[in-house]
Amino acid sequence: MKVGFAVQNSEGIESKVYDHFGSAPAFIIVDTEKNDVLTVDNRDLQHVHGACNPVMALGGKSVDAVVVGGIGAGAITKLNALGVKVYAAGALTVKENLALFGENKLQELSVYNACRAHQGGCGHKE
DSSP states (O other): OEEEEEESSOBTBTOBBOSOSTTOSEEEEEETTTTEEEEEEOTTTTOOTTOOOHHHHTTTOOOSEEEESOOOHHHHHHHHHTTOEEEEOOSSBHHHHHHHHHTTOSOBOOTTSTTTTOTTOOOOOO
């Protein structure tokens, strides 16, 4: 399974999960079966707010799931349409979240609980 993580800086599995999918500077993609780690720069970083293109952001790399600190309903809808599940980070780093993911302890996000991690709201239209 390939799991993508929105991150601030590329530090492999020690990277800290970023607060928001669309504005994350980079993504760490972990292949849990092969133990491979790939860093992808966000190629959709300059998108108009609310118009995130997850496929472009991930550089066309396919993932089965993403783990984020926060995400808008539109991005969740687009990812879900591709068969990608979206989970809320339950810890600070990719490594810690991988462990929680493996234990099925991360909350799956939907359009109904989008942006739940943002302080003071995120401005996304629900």
